[in-house]
Amino acid sequence: MFGSEMLTLFAAFALFHVTNAVIAPTVELNDGNKIPLLALGTGRGTAKESESVDQVRQAVYWAIEAGYRHIDTAAIYFDEEQVGKGIAQAIADKLVTRNELFVTTKLWNDRHRQEQVVPALKESLQKLGLDYVDLYLIHFPVATKSDGSLDNVDYIETWKGMEKAKGLGLTRSIGVSNFNASQIERLIAHSTICPAVNEIEVNPTLTQVALINYLQLKNIIPMGYSPFGFLVSRSKENAPPPRADDPALVKIAQKYGKTTSQVVLRYLFDRSIIPIPKSTNKDRIKQNIDIFDFSLTNEEVATINRFNKNIRVINPVDWKNSPYYPFVEY
Ligand SMILES: NC(=O)c1ccc[n+]([C@@H]2O[C@H](COP(=O)([O-])OP(=O)(O)OC[C@H]3O[C@@H](n4cnc5c(N)ncnc54)[C@H](OP(=O)(O)O)[C@@H]3O)[C@@H](O)[C@H]2O)c1
Numbered sequence: 613m614f615g616s617e618m619l620t621l622f623a624a625f626a627l628f629h630v631t632n633a634v635i636a637p638t639v640e641l642n643d644g645n646k647i648p649l650l651a652l653g654t655g656r657g658t659a660k661e662s663e664s665v666d667q668v669r670q671a672v673y674w675a676i677e678a679g680y681r682h683i684d685t686a687a688i689y690f691d692e693e694q695v696g697k698g699i700a701q702a703i704a705d706k707l708v709t710r711n712e713l714f715v716t717t718k719l720w721n722d723r724h725r726q727e728q729v730v731p732a733l734k735e736s737l738q739k740l741g742l743d744y745v746d747l748y749l750i751h752f753p754v755a756t757k758s759d760g761s762l763d764n765v766d767y768i769e770t771w772k773g774m775e776k777a778k779g780l781g782l783t784r785s786i787g788v789s790n791f792n793a794s795q796i797e798r799l800i801a802h803s804t805i806c807p808a809v810n811e812i813e814v815n816p817t818l819t820q821v822a823l824i825n826y827l828q829l830k831n832i833i834p835m836g837y838s839p840f841g842f843l844v845s846r847s848k849e850n851a852p853p854p855r856a857d858d859p860a861l862v863k864i865a866q867k868y869g870k871t872t873s874q875v876v877l878r879y880l881f882d883r884s885i886i887p888i889p890k891s892t893n894k895d896r897i898k899q900n901i902d903i904f905d906f907s908l909t910n911e912e913v914a915t916i917n918r919f920n921k922n923i924r925v926i927n928p929v930d931w932k933n934s935p936y937y938p939f940v941e942y
Pocket of ligand 1: 751899
């Protein structure tokens, strides 16, 4: 559960319904900024062939309309422009102000040299049509050259560029993604600013109990990507359980009058992890934020934890030879 301080904030920012919109609670980051505890994913790794990048613009608009205040994008998703258009339209239609939104984007691996960070963020800002983002993340600890081959830039150097970007006001907070505990420990030892967030994969098949415990000890907020794991879009024949019709999940879902997808998102939230569900479907976008009127018991969280197999959806094995490859430990 989010800590007692966080729970106070939870109460202060408890969800409220405004014209059918569900607003997620917020929590304070270790730098004093506030982050909404659910984000719309805009990565297109699960997009169907028929899905155009313009659907991201529409999804962002629908999400803001449904109450989302946090949008997760990245330079490598090549959709920052569409995210920006969705945001601009929502602001123009007075659904929201820029101040009420929290926008996260990420630095790609081929811009890891210290002097490349600020220009990379400026390019993202231009595409997004924004003066600042709320959170800028190092997408992976691994550095690559522009041709995709491995490079040997140390993420400590990259972090110096991130600190500069924050100092310039181009981002309110800085953090990392896909870092393991040793890498964060090393980063903290060599830096002035502690990362506010680590965005990592979390779902029933990859519960990340040890890493989450570590992050919470360090007051670093975990964001959980690919929250559905193999539940829905990746439920191919040989994919590990659970699937959407898993009896254990169905039983919990029926108890609360929710779908198994909502139960899995709430499972992350009840473990103090910010879920980042991606959807470009209007009804599923609404469904995915409608998780703040119930909570799982400790036993139900434990039931879902038992699905853990330490199997990753995102497993970039091509980078295994990098000295900074993160997935050598859990
Ligand atoms: N930092 C990183 O390295 C990293 C890596 C991967 C992802 N991410 C972020 O995390 C986000 C989410 O991860 P993801 O896109 O890999 O996977 P995900 O959110 O776990 O799954 C997305 C898939 O689930 C479907 N879906 C969404 N809501 C549903 C519901 N209520 N019922 C049934 N199906 C549903 C979506 O289809 P429809 O769109 O048709 O609804 C889509 O096919 C990304 O978009 C990205 O922003 C970050």
